Amino acid sequence: MRGWLLALCLVVSSGQAFAQDAPKDSKEAAEIPEPSVFASEHSLRLNGANIKYKTVASETYLRDDKDEPTASIFSVSYVRDGLSDATKRPVTFVFNGGPGSASLWLHMGAFGPKQVITPSDAKGVGAPPYTIRDNQNSLLDVTDLVFIDPVGTGYSRPLGDTEGKEFYGVNEDAESIAEFIRLWLTENGRWNSPKFLAGESYGTTRAAALTEKLQGGWNGIGLNGVILISAILDFQTARFAPANDTAHLAFFPTEAAIAWYHGKADKAKWNNDFAAFVSDARTYAIETLAPALIRGSTLSDAEETQIANEMSAYLGVSAEWIKLANLRVEPTRFRKELLRREGYTVGRFDGRYKGIDSEGTSDMPENDPSGYGMDVAYVAAINDYLTRELKVDFTRPYKVLTGEPGSQWNWDMNNRGWPSYVNVTPWLGKGMRENPDLKVLLAAGWYDLATPFFGAEMSLYKNGVVLDRVQFDYYDAGHMMYLKEKDGEKLSQDVRDFIEAAH
Known part of the structure; x- marks a missing residue:
């Protein structure tokens, strides 16, 4: 997303990635409440069909090897009602970037059941009220959707004695989201459903890292597709350092x-x-x-x-x-x-x-x-939607983007301490070579000076990526191509076609 928003796993069996430095006594542990769940029933008229679905806005607790909560990840899940066979219904896990951004941009702009409207001609949104309407670009006709806010964003937060920095890093972040996905699949009985990842901006970095964290090892979770929206995979293509x-x-x-x-x-x-x-x-x-x-x-x-x-x-x-x-x-x-x-x-x-x-x-x-011209509408929309329609009653603020995660981010993806540029594309290439059914979609705007289309192409043209399973789609807009109505429609159709073809 903005300059403040760098644009829009192998599950650790020991649990040490989520372990706490010091044990908590029973009194401290008791102070952590049970995770909150806000469930409701809804319907959406989409592509000529009336889709009934269940919405669950909830906290999922990550735990250490002593079963103590270390973090709460907030998500909003949309699951279609009346499914006779869950193995036929895809589920797509969606997140934005930053690092340090909540998932409101793709949630309220691109794929969720509600959409906030911005001017297609790149004019500013001005003052409220903003138009929020049923989203005819939602993907609920072809996939269930889970919008994830990583730790330190949205309503997600560390718990107990755990500090946020334990989740702030290329590996740390991917491992925590991989654990969330594992828990969600277990709790919802969806292990054998087709699975997709959809990330925007740094969310594409996360998605590529997740192909390794999820598919790698003997506890792997197979993926059908990875959707890269405004991708940044090899950071050498976007760092203006000397030489x-x-x-x-x-x-x-x-x-x-x-x-x-x-x-x-x-x-x-x-x-x-x-x-x-x-x-x-x-x-x-x-x-x-x-x-x-x-x-x-x-x-x-x-x-x-x-x-x-x-x-x-x-x-x-x-x-x-x-x-x-x-x-x-x-x-x-x-x-x-x-x-x-x-x-x-x-x-x-x-x-x-x-x-x-x-x-x-x-x-x-x-x-x-292009940041201050639209951000206030999205912030108003997500807070209005969560509190007024979904009845989420947290008193703590919904963190759209703060400096905390990004300022503490551990960019050492190989844990070797070498001065180097982050490049997660080899993980994506490895995932495609090891999973012959894994497909990738790149969605890029022509006018994006945060994550330029040619930089993404340069990354995908090497690093072992299987190019004949990569779909390239381009848009007459920028980082958040869905700000422009026609390009939002095109993005939705491109992703819809991709999901239907990849499962």
Whole structure:
């Protein structure tokens, strides 16, 4: 999701991943209440059919090897009524990213039974009340849905003497969600149902890690499909550290697409053909920009000038500015520079959005207009829906996104302490090679400067991924493509078709 929202397992048999450092006495243990459950019956008219379903908003307690609660994970489950054979009915586990975000974005924007409406033309949502309606893009006609809030998000929290940081990390987070899934399958009698994971943004990192945590080992849980929405799998494609030119290559086609959207790219050069333009931008990044960045200062002035001019035709900013940046157009500066003379900045999560800063000389935008242009509507919608319709009566706040999980995140996925970029794609590739039925869907917006489409493609094109079982779908929007009505409909249909074909 925002800049504050990096965009929108092998079950540990010993239980030590959830163990506490110090034992609690019986008095302290008794202070932890029983998990809360809020159940209700509903119906939704969807694709010509009246679907009756049960909603369960509940806490699930993770426990250590002494059966003491260590954390509570809050989820909202939607299970269709009247099923004669649960093995025929898929279940999809859904989560957002961050790390540190609750699942409200996919819940209230994409796949849940209720949907909050945002302007399709990338305008801000303004002040309440916001329109919340039955969601005709819900997936309840083809799958049951479980929306999960990881520890430290939503109503989920550590319990007893356990600290949140014990769940904050690539491995720690995936292990806790894998344990939640195991418990949910057991409590709901769904071990033999087709199973899907759907994650957005860092949620795609989680989903790839879960393919290893769930399918690995002799206690494995087989998966039918993994749905990656606005994917970030190899973080080298998105970290603008010194000497890391991979990120500049990954972001170039998205920067070009945003320049095209705002009328700054040289459209005449490509005969106003966006598909050809984007295809050429990919090729240019690989065949021309990559060798130039590798050569660095050995490029002659004439060669550098020529490349800067070529890049300018794609990116809509001056060749002089590109040359001063050593051909490395960092996306935050690009957001400020592209429409600087018109008095606007462009969005990070969705480059269609425009914002107005207090002054125009800085390198960095004040904020992300594609974040503040929609977030208040989602926050209002999830709180209104949970408390007023589902009757969830917790007095503690629903944590949409706080800095706590992300600021304490353990990025050492291999537990070796090496300075490296997180890359979970090999786990996804391993899962596909070991499970010949596992399929993957990538859903990517053209204008997403948080998790660019080319970065996801670069990750999936290697790392042992079985490409003939990967479905690539693209949208004329950004990180949260469902903010735009037509693209929300397309995303729903693409995922629906994927689920129906993969089980």
